[in-house]
Amino acid sequence: MAGIGKEVGDNLYVHLTNVAGLGEAGLALVCRALALLPPDVRERPNVVKVNKRTQRVSLLEYTEFEDEPFPLLKSSWSMATPDASVLNFRSYVQSANPPILHRKELLVSSDHPRYPDWAKTTETCEALGLFEHPKTIGFLLNWERTISLKGYRLVGSDFLPLGNVEATDETDVRPQDASPTIQRHLTAMARSSISAPVQMLVRHGLIDKDDLFFDYGCGRGDDLKALADSGYVTSGWDPYYAPANELPNKAHAVNLGFVINVIDDPAERVEAISKAFQLTSGVLSVGVMLYGPERGGKAYGDGVVTSRGTFQKYFSQEELKDYLEQVLQQEAFLVAPGIAFVFADKVLEQRFLTAKYRSRNVDSRLILQSRRIVARREVLRAHRTTANERRLEAARPVLDLYWQTALALGRYPGIEELPAGFSFNGAVPSLRRAWRLIHAHYPLELLETACQARKDDLRLYFAVQQFSKRPRYRQLEPRLQKDVAEFFGDYLSAQAAGLQLLQGASVSERILEACKQAAESGLGALEEGHSLQLHVELVDRLPVLLRAYIACAMVLTQGLSDAKLLKVHITSRKLSLMEFDDFEANPLPLMARRIKVNLRKLTYDLFEYGGEFPKPILYWKSCYLNEDSPHYAEQLAFDEALDASGVLGDEKYGPRPEELAERLEHTRMRVKGWELVPSNTVPSLDSPCGVNFSYRDFVECGETQLRLGCRNIPKRPETYNALHGLATKILDPLIEYFGAINLTYGFCSHDLSKHIKERVAPTLDQHAGEERLATGALICKRGGAACDFLVEYEDMREVADWTVKNLPFDRLYFYGSDRPVHISWSSAPAFLAYEMLPNKSGRRIPRPFK
16 A cells, blocks of 8 residues: 555545555455445545554545545545444534545545646645644644634635735634633532543553653542552643643653543644643543433534533544544544543553453462462471571562562563562572572462463454454564563464464354353353353453453444443354443442344444333342452342342343332332342332232221221331231241131231220230330330231141241240131241140130140
């Protein structure tokens, strides 16, 4: 492709009439993209953009390409990968600051009839100094501002001095309606934690405590304070809160967090991005607000004005990536919803990319195992008396640091790869001596494990590299070059290993075996022969074949999802990514969105929940976690309790949210944190109380209540909970075994007890449930609930005997074979059974039931 078109970074721009000069491979890419265009738009594109590194092809439609000196981009159709089956469409028709095209003579052949005219326009621009800052002039408003600052105005293809041009309404590209006063500073939030863009920098290890972190648009400075308190070197600037702060010449990491989305001037937005990147020596982190269902406000420019008078420009993920790449002519990496990295340091960029496919915490887990093995060896040696053992102890600090570095790299490190501050001492004077001592005294089998893990990581990295233009060996950063030599021998072998891994990931039988292996290691829930579902934090611990399968899908959906769970569909070559509301803090999170990737067709479908389709609940969340996961024990206990409650039913995916709420209420339970706790509501008397009763059955029974008709209604939720326990744990099982029963006495309120003069003991008999006196004390300190019942045509001794042997009762009182049995239940059953036998005076005395 050399010598043809206009090169801007990794991108090559060529007019469609000149694509033959791209060569056979380039022409094939363009033809494939053109074939994917809908028939009704095939005549619209006039320029092709090919990314030489990723092979991404964009078909661009510029307005009036032939006649406009600097045509505006109207539409684009992008083919993300050479194998993509669909094009991503983007319209710039409504953009207030669309991209524009300079030096367009470079896109055509030199024999084009308009070539001399366009070349002359370019010469004029160079003479006027309009190309001095090329990174900011690729957008309409920025270009017009640049021309104006040089004292000119563009009229047709001519640059006229501003003094020679009469002012007209056309000079203002903004709408002429009444413009609101934008209160940008009001968007600066006071945070109690580090903002998401900075968290991502920390998470990816891109902020070094020895290097400067600069917050461009720092607001109130909460991120700066939090990082400074943790020992980082920080500085920041903000036009409202810190305008006097000086800008550094360079900073290793620069944050542009939620800044460009509050700038209402599109040209100024571009300048902010460009300025922030100019300050960057390592990595720039950009955070924006994404489109959402509740993004309200009055339309203004290319965004909205909120009720607080602030401006917001919302982005999609794809729009953010495209926007940054157009402004900076650098690849932008989407790392989270609304957050992207752009690297000024290409060595750092390579390390970031390799780290994306690296198993996390392998070295820390192996170090822990190593310490345990060494500790066991120490126990076996009762005393250290030899000179060699004393020298070994003196060498331990140096050897441990060397060993930890080796486990992290999966190989013995070179002297330049050892941590800062590392130095040999008399006990370990050289690398050769360190090797000998390591071989003699450290568990080398763990280094072999680390070696295989690192080799798998590299295989995955080189597998994903197959989807883009691979860098040459000499372009690899030094550590990666050493990895290639150590683990593969040469670069071609490393690439072949990556390709072989991809080929293996296309074989369903191998995917099935890898899923089984993952499930056996506690990584996700396997639905035999169908799918493996797990938390995204466990992906890097999966067999490398599954990681490659997942990485293929991520190439298609990069940055689209904030998924917490993913499902590998074993036979259909699909992958589902699932997003949830409040996944970490909720034992029953609601699914908000699902993305299903079809790896055969290289397409994906998005399913949004919450409108027409209710958000489904995720049940048995613990199945998709690992015992190392935060709150795993609490989640597992909750899942088991919920299952034991019976509310899940027989549905494959469990009840819908409203059904679950109804079932929980019927069981007198509610969710609180990671626990199922008793309900705190008062139900209707006609609500079901177990299978065979309603609450009314317990309050409208007994001869006194029926005769007087007095109000006998429980007031406290705890009483209803106890009645439910009595019904479900005692009475329903009795009915299932013996048949129908008659309730002869149930709940007794404090008012009703005043009318019953004999054979009652409110402070002991539990008929008052969990009701309390005006003083707040329980009427019956035993709590729970009680009733008297009779089973017709049954010997009540047999009923009592079966109850004692089979049910979790609290107290049982047996009065005779043909008389009602008194039975109670409480959450802590005492299992006390008595037979009420008359004494000499005829008074019944409780004796142990036999």
